Amino acid sequence: MQLLNSSSGYGALTKLLHWLIAALFALQYASAIIMLRVPAEATTLGVTQAEYYNWHKSLGLLALLLTIARLVNRRSGALPPWAPTLTPLEQVMVHRAEQLLYAAMLVMPLSGLVYVMAGGYGVRLFGIFDLPNPIGSAPRLAVLAQWLHVASAILLLLPLGLHLGLVLGHHFGLKDRLISRMLPGRK
Ligand code: HEM
Ligand code: HEM
Structure with missing residues (x-):
């Protein structure tokens, strides 16, 4: 399987980054639901609310890094042609949805980062070290x-x-096996 996108299909890097980011987004929603609903002093599944916040922030920043890599990767190589089973209207919808998803992949982590920095909460990255706050209190x-x-x-x-x-x-x-375009080893 080729590393970059080509006229014969999505490359390995695109597939890897697509599924890593999809998994991270699922974790972000799950952690947000838990951290916003549990009391500060309680633990859920052995994890405190503060730790949920911290994992949410750290994984969100990891998603931002992967998104930057994904954007660079998308500009390298040629995009594969549309799946032949998509109608012209569906192609427009897929294209617009993908543009909005890319926008969200940047806006979500950046707005979260600005919020916690400007709010003075900070980020202890993966519980290891405190990120410097370039914004200060605002x-x-x-x-x-x-x-x-x-x-x-x-x-x-x-x-x-x-x-x-x-x-x-x-x-x-329609049983056209569209998902296989994004699975390893498939074209
Ligand atoms: C892929 C990136 C991210 C996704 C998908 C995501 C998603 C979410 C969601 C769904 C919520 C709950 C919103 C609500 O209904 O109130 C939330 C809240 C929150 N997120 Fe994120 N997030 C991301 C990245 C980040 C980052 C990078 C940070 C900070 C460095 C962050 C900090 C927060 C905080 C502090 C809250 C609580 C907001 C409040 O108290 O109202 N998030 N996030
Ligand atoms: C279970 C969840 C998901 C499934 C089954 C899925 C499936 C797919 C498939 C099959 C394609 C290839 C479409 C084609 O060109 O034929 C695709 C592309 C794409 N998907 Fe998803 N997806 C999922 C979640 C997500 C999430 C959470 C995001 C963004 C946060 C996302 C963003 C994209 C983008 C931007 C593309 C265009 C290709 C690229 O630039 O990487 N997907 N997805």
């Missing part, structure tokens, strides 16, 4: 970034729903 900016983070977490569900609806609808409804 309460208004913190509120704006928090709002952006929460609003985009909700808005992101729209393109994600469209993405999954189209992919799963084609794969299981």
